[in-house]
Amino acid sequence: MARIAFILLCHKDPEAIIDQARRLTAAGDYISIHFDARSGKDKFDLIRAGLKDNPNVTYATKRIKCGWGEWSLVQASLYAVEAAEAAFPRATHFYMVSGDCMSVKSAEYMHDFLDDNDFDFVESFDFFESDWIKTGIKEERLIYRHWFNERSQKWLFYQSFWLQRKLGLQREIPADIQVQIGSQWWCLRRRTVEWILDFTRTRKDVMKFFRTTWIPDETFFQTLVRHLVPEHEIQSRTLTFLMFTDYGMPVVMYNDHYDLLVSQDFLFARKISPDATELKKRLGDLFAAKDVKFQISGEGRSLFKFLTGRGRNGRRFSQRFWQTESSLGRDRELLMIVCKKWHVAKRLVAKIKEHTDLPCVEYLFSEESTPLPDLGGIEKSLEKRTRHRRAWVRMLFDYFETDRMVVCLDSDGIELIRDFYNDRSSTRLLEIECEFSDDYLDGHAKRVGLAGDQTPADAMERLLPTIRSDINHEYDVIRDEEFENYERISQSNSPEENAAPIARFLQISEEDALKIAKTDYLFYD
Structure with a gap:
């Protein structure tokens, strides 16, 4: 037995x-x-x-x-x-x-x-x-050496990573190992288990390789068992x-x-x-x-996906106490600005602050360094903000003593948008449609680690259309949801054309909205 x-x-x-x-x-x-x-x-x-x-x-x-x-x-x-x-x-x-x-x-x-x-x-x-x-990162987990911890030694982790990439210090995976x-x-x-322990004593080259991979608990035993x-x-x-x-x-x-x-x-x-x-x-x-x-x-995962995808509206299960408490509040209104180009949204937000009394928070779910008030530690990490997003945003409403607030989201944040639309609060959405030049996409690819300074030009030529397609897909997904109170401004429009959707989004006069739409160099990269 x-x-x-x-x-x-x-x-x-x-x-x-x-x-x-x-x-x-x-x-x-x-x-x-x-x-x-x-x-x-x-x-x-x-x-x-x-x-x-x-x-x-x-x-x-x-x-x-x-x-x-x-x-x-x-x-x-x-x-x-x-x-x-x-x-x-x-x-x-x-x-x-x-x-x-x-x-x-x-x-x-x-x-x-x-x-x-x-x-x-x-x-x-x-x-x-x-x-x-x-x-x-994916293949970078293996082809570069990782001596530092990304969580506790973030600066050293990324300095080491980027230095190896810049100097081309890639290493080979052991030839007879297919990593899993x-x-x-x-x-x-x-x-x-006996075979694995024997392997660890005889294959010092493989052990040396895995010791400096990143997150090896997801690859070491998985690879050796297959081997x-x-x-x-x-x-x-x-x-x-x-x-x-x-x-x-x-x-x-x-x-x-x-x-x-x-x-x-x-x-x-x-x-x-x-x-x-x-x-x-x-x-x-x-x-x-x-x-x-x-x-x-065996319905656990599909049931979880079903419920979280639609929000707990009581059709099958009642809300958990922590979800009920983390509602933003029926009388509150969250205004979400969605834009892939963060600098464009930040310029618009700065102008909104000049012409309204609305509190505005920049990319609170995407940017660790976003200026935020001290709220007892929940603001310290993106992980905490995202995990407790409704409670977190409710605390911001309380802190600013307001019932209306503007936040900025990346266009990849469709699940965040859905979640906030499923809340009992009122929700509005303003999409900023930008043009994406090859130079911008090249810089974006390097910022997010898809490419580096040493990436060959022909590889970039193949990569850029894919990135452009992914960004367009993110916006398409948002538009296909047909959210209520949805507005859009565009780089190809004149300030006068953009003023009307801004006025409806912020619920201000078109005169004030035009001042915001005329923000200097709004769409410049």
């Missing part, structure tokens, strides 16, 4: 880790814990003391400091895997989990499932051919249920997600909210239960 050695990477909440370890080992399974060395020794000592009498618990051979996107996450996993492989010779499977994971099936179900499915479960898609990476990418939450058979295991023995999927928003943020599960989670075709789920105590208790009781029959529906 299958016996699982859980590989737990964690960094906080010792009591929760102790509870998780006790629960996961209660049915005869094992656990190997790596507790981040950034957390204090006293917390680690609490974990060891709480689990000292549990023979099915071991600890990574070495504790190291971990950072998101770094090799350290892979190294910590390997230390925990090495410890588990040595300590638990009866373990048949090794399953990666985090402190935010919870089982959504019984232990009995898990063992039967793994007995009946003799595969390695790991998401592994071709790094270059798949579209697994949605935003940010996928979720870090895998479940591997014992034989596969070592026959394809027909691999299921390219994770057994851990997780969902992401359109902005790349993990969806957090709460008490009312129980029925949805247990009906998914997965063994674990993440992220479970630390405050979801009722959910944790119910899932913990389920893990220890016997003879439970599960009705698998």
